[in-house]
Amino acid sequence: MSSSTEVSYLSHARYGKDKVRVLRVVRDAEDAGFHHVVEYIVTVLVEGKIDVSYTQADNSVIVATDSLKNITYYVAKVSPHILNPERFAMHLGTHLVSKYSHLHKAFITVQQLRWSRIPVNGKEHRHSFFRDGDEKRIINVEIDASNGKDKLVAKVKAGINDLLILKSTGSSFTNFIRDEYTILKEVDDRIFSTSVDLVYNFTPIPITPPSDKEKLDFSVPTDAEKKGSVWDASLPERARTVTLEVFATDDSASVQATLYKMATQIVTENAGIEDVSYSLPNVHYVPVDMSYIGKENLNPAQAEVFIPLSAPSGLISATVSRKH
Numbered sequence: 001m002s003s004s005t006e007v008s009y010l011s012h013a014r015y016g017k018d019k020v021r022v023l024r025v026v027r028d029a030e031d032a033g034f035h036h037v038v039e040y041i042v043t044v045l046v047e048g049k050i051d052v053s054y055t056q057a058d059n060s061v062i063v064a065t066d067s068l069k070n071i072t073y074y075v076a077k078v079s080p081h082i083l084n085p086e087r088f089a090m091h092l093g094t095h096l097v098s099k100y101s102h103l104h105k106a107f108i109t110v111q112q113l114r115w116s117r118i119p120v121n122g123k124e125h126r127h128s129f130f131r132d133g134d135e136k137r138i139i140n141v142e143i144d145a146s147n148g149k150d151k152l153v154a155k156v157k158a159g160i161n162d163l164l165i166l167k168s169t170g171s172s173f174t175n176f177i178r179d180e181y182t183i184l185k186e187v188d189d190r191i192f193s194t195s196v197d198l199v200y201n202f203t204p205i206p207i208t209p210p211s212d213k214e215k216l217d218f219s220v221p222t223d224a225e226k227k228g229s230v231w232d233a234s235l236p237e238r239a240r241t242v243t244l245e246v247f248a249t250d251d252s253a254s255v256q257a258t259l260y261k262m263a264t265q266i267v268t269e270n271a272g273i274e275d276v277s278y279s280l281p282n283v284h285y286v287p288v289d290m291s292y293i294g295k296e297n298l299n300p301a302q303a304e305v306f307i308p309l310s311a312p313s314g315l316i317s318a319t320v321s322r323k324h
């Protein structure tokens with residue numbers, strides 16, 4: 001950044017549009033009455049030679065945030081990758097840094113809301129959907145053109161937010177530090193409930209720059225289905241399945257130990273993933289003392305009535321990284 005005063009200079013600048021909400025309908029290529037829908041909340045931000053807009057009040061370098069919003073809708077209309085949020089985000093970011101010579105980086109975040117097919121008489125409906133939960137897929141893409149418009153690099157992370165899960169046994173918590181602050185009893189059986197936030201980071205990958213005049217080409221490599229890479233369209237569902245299955249089947253010694261098993265399995269099974277992070281609140285369910293009415297409800301093996309505590313909760317997080 002060039003401009004500076006006696007004591008300060010512009011050291012960082014990034015701008016764009018937040019909360020661009022878009023729903024896209026895709027009519028199936030073989031059967032136009034069979035619809036696919038995705039709903040995204042998109043953040044589209046750019047960096048580059050934009051310092052004079054801050055330091056000199058010179059707007060000539062600004063692609064208006066309104067235009068960035070319009071470009072988001074346009075790419076949502078024309079991208080053949082719209083149903084895949086990672087590819088859509090990479091396509092949008094690639095278009096921006098390719099079209100505007102002074103923009104060197106694009107940062108695209110896509111939050112995908114759930115729309116699942118309504119089952120009717122045991123069959124998934126062709127064009128009717130329901131919101132089955134608050135869980136979201138989150139995709140973060142940086143398209144970096146700072147080494148040249150012909151040497152684009154994509155840095156992609158993806159994951160899940162707000163996936164609420166609970167198991168009613170198969171979880172214990174013992175052997176922790178006991179001192180003058182300790183009230184908590186050791187338990188060999190308890191409820192374990194959490195709201196999963198999962199993020200996995202891919203190894204940065206090269207992106208083929210668009211060759212058309214409009215800079216709208218976006219090519220997916222031919223080894224697109226290569227397991228465990230950014231291009232692996234089945235990876236998000238597999239990471240979700242690992243999360244759910246490890247949670248369900250682990251004889252959990254702690255949130256920490258179960259988290260580690262989930263993260264380790266995802267890194268092990270996906271060669272393109274550099275690291276996996278989870279943030280897991282330990283949502284407490286407290287057995288009600290029913291001795292007032294002569295009912296045993298405190299013994300973990302007999303407890304049946306619990307108070308869900310909205311606050312406070314534990315908060316357990318960790319990152320498991322690939323060794324090189």
Ligand SMILES: O=c1[nH]c(=O)c2[nH]c(=O)[nH]c2[nH]1
Pocket residue numbers: 173184253254255256282314
């Ligand atoms: O799995 C747990 N990890 C902790 O660190 C902790 N601390 C606590 O009070 N309960 C639990 N449970």
